[in-house]
Amino acid sequence: MSRQSAIEIAGVSKQFGDFTALDHVDFKIQQNEFFTLLGPSGCGKTTLLRMIAGFETPTQGDILLNGKTISDSPAHRRKINTVFQNYALFPHMTLAQNVAFGLENLGWAKGDIKSRVDEMLEMVHMAQFARRKPDQLSGGQKQRIALARALAPKPEVLLLDEPLSALDLKLRQSMRDELRRLQRETGITFVFVTHDQEEALDMSDRIAVMGNGRVQQIGAPDEIYEAPENRFVADFIGETNFLDGEVTALDGDTATIHTALGIDVTTTQSGVTAPGPAVLSIRPEKIGLEAQAEGETREGTVVSRNYMGGFTHYTVEAGGVSLRVSRRNAQARADRIEVGDTVTLGFQPANARILGQ
Amino acid sequence: MRKQRDIRSYPGLRTLSLVFFAWLYLPIGVVIFYSFNSNRLVSVWEGFSTKWYVSALQNDALMSSVRVSLIVALFSMIFATTIALLAALVITRAPGLKMRRVSETVVNLPLLLPEIVLAVAVLILFSQVGLNSGMFRLVLAHVAFCTPFAFMPIRARLQGMSLDVEEAARDLYAPPLTVFRRVTLPMIMPGVFAGAMTAFVISMDDFITSNMLNSGGGTTLPIYIFSLIRQGTTPELNAISTLLILVSLILATIVLILNARAMRRDG
């Protein structure tokens, strides 16, 4: 690789007593990347972030910043800054003092500090509040100051620990755009931790899906969603149907599976090494009903119907298998499908994916 | 509008509480009231006068005991607060500290045992090691039983303070001493201040230990007041008590307001 990676996680493990929080984690984060660690709570993502920041030490392995190990340098010597989940603004300092804090510790000249603080407050649209104390701010405003404070010392990498989780829904959407803008403007590598998949899909260049102390898959948002590499990722990101089956033929990246629905499907696979039991993952919106039923089709009975406005979710039973189907309500008065109706359902094999057990 | 009926309340609760508060403040009120009595007989009201205050302030023995008490309390406060602050920092901040529980118990030990036992203990110790300087003996003994009082509010502040803020300071390139000086200390200052004040008042008020250690040059204010009481109640004693009450109440108010404010800030 010609470009130096910003952060390299090399074989990092972390034990808390008997509990393994991280188990041999290995990956690289590129320069100027918006990189997201996504996973359910307890998956080790926050531990990993805290190790990059220097608040925890790896039990094993090494962390490199721009190719040099930082495992042994304390938090205050790493050119990495953090935006904390609850902002962690210094309550006894004004906003300007908060933003200046890092610069003072780095020994910047007084005049430089002042102009940088002004510049940063300007950038997050908070210049008029410079003399306020944090407890006079709203959540969104605190968030902006936390960002300004962390970006002011021009860190090599900015870490963001679920920074949007404390904000209300409306604000969260606008802060997403704001974060993307700041990342592009500053060109700093962002490492973002969240359990919210929508946030991750929306903002990231690449996502590392974490589960059970391991990295389950790394890839661009659409790869993660459309081409999950294992059951965990397929299950955690979005919604899906898992059809049990038996792989009968295997040819590199493609395989043929005989599913519980009673049909054979040939499509891309991952994690299958030999013929035998596997699952077929097919997302609810990729299954068509009646007129939209294409590709492999089957008859089924509608057992439940949930109207959601833009979509209607159906559960259809076919061949002893329950399938979740999601149908876009494209017409104001679409032909209604009711519980108990017999329907044709179908999907294109290319939209499904065979995954190892 | 109908009468509100609060099922949580009980009949007579309010009356009982008001009587209790009256009882709580009655003695203080009586002392203050009689301190303005011009009569030499304490409990026979004659007329309003501030002459007992004048005579109290001109009483050399009283003033010298006040001086002893102030000096002892000041030094006890400084040492107790410093020791308590250091211990509280380690106890609340050192990860995986094995001695945490036992250290906390040791710091709080003076609260667990009756003071008379501790007083006897230090008296025998000092007599054995030949420590005769009245003031020094007092300060040493006072520091011991003031430390837990200084420790409690400081530890409470340290525990109440979120660790995020200290991590944020480290994250922003502050070395450990800077984190303490610019973030931790300013944030726990109300606790440190409350602890110091409490230590000061506890030392000022102490009777049992000071009485046990009482020797040349070590007569504190409470000991002096005790000797006056032994001679019988006088209006001057009331004046002295009133002054002492005022000082205590002012200090107490400062501490309690600080605590309330700190609690509000923590949410």
Next chain:
Amino acid sequence: MSKAFRFWGLFPAWALMVLTLIIPVFIVAAVSVSERGAYGGFDWGFDLTAYRQILFTLGWTDELEFDPKYLIIIGRTLAYATGVTLISLILSLPLAYWISLQSARMKLILVYLVTLPFWVSMIVRVYSWLIILGNDGLAERIYVFFGGADGQGFLFTWGAMLVGMVYSHIPLMILPVYAAVEKLDPALIEASHDLYGSRWTALRRVIIPLSAPGLIGGSILVFVPSLGAVLEPMLLGGGRQLMMGTLIQNQFGGSRDWPFGAAIAMVLLTIVVLVLIVNARRAARQMEASA
């Protein structure tokens, strides 16, 4: 946090407590089994006279006679401390409960008012009762006003001592009880009423059981210092009825029998340690039960 700071941060506290408390308590134990010095003080040695003295006196012919006078003092001390604790308990629960029903602002003010007198010097607080209860004092005037006989006041009675000791120690009870009662979820009391319980049922089955930790904690905070009370017995009890605290004090003052004073101090210490151990066990059991 550096290893050095972990050590040096705790060192002063440990040094202080070991030097001024832990070692001295062992010295007291040693003195209690030493011989009484010829001119007061003590001489090192091993002699159980001081402990024997608690139970027996030497008769005319040097034979040991059982003499309960010190046992009576110990018993009296325990009785007073128990009385003070019970009275404080009975007064504190309704008061703390009432405070917990007030508005947030009022609660703060009332807790402040409860705490405030506690900051006033102990000697001044005891002295104030001396004035009220003394000859021609406020208490006697009220008594006479309601038709009582004019007398010599109420000082030097068990009642005077109880009032003074309760007055000195009650904030130590109110604060923990309040802390427990304040946490009570009002919905629990409503639920008790909803399930056809009377106010009395709510008190007995909900309020008291749920505030038990505060009641017990407060009881210990009051009981322990009450055992070692010195000022109230001396000034309000007039020193006529000795208590353990005053008995110890006398041995190091006028009587100058240090080994005997040390022995009584050890007895007092043993009682306190027993109380603390029983409480710690109970707390541990409770922790286990709730875990």
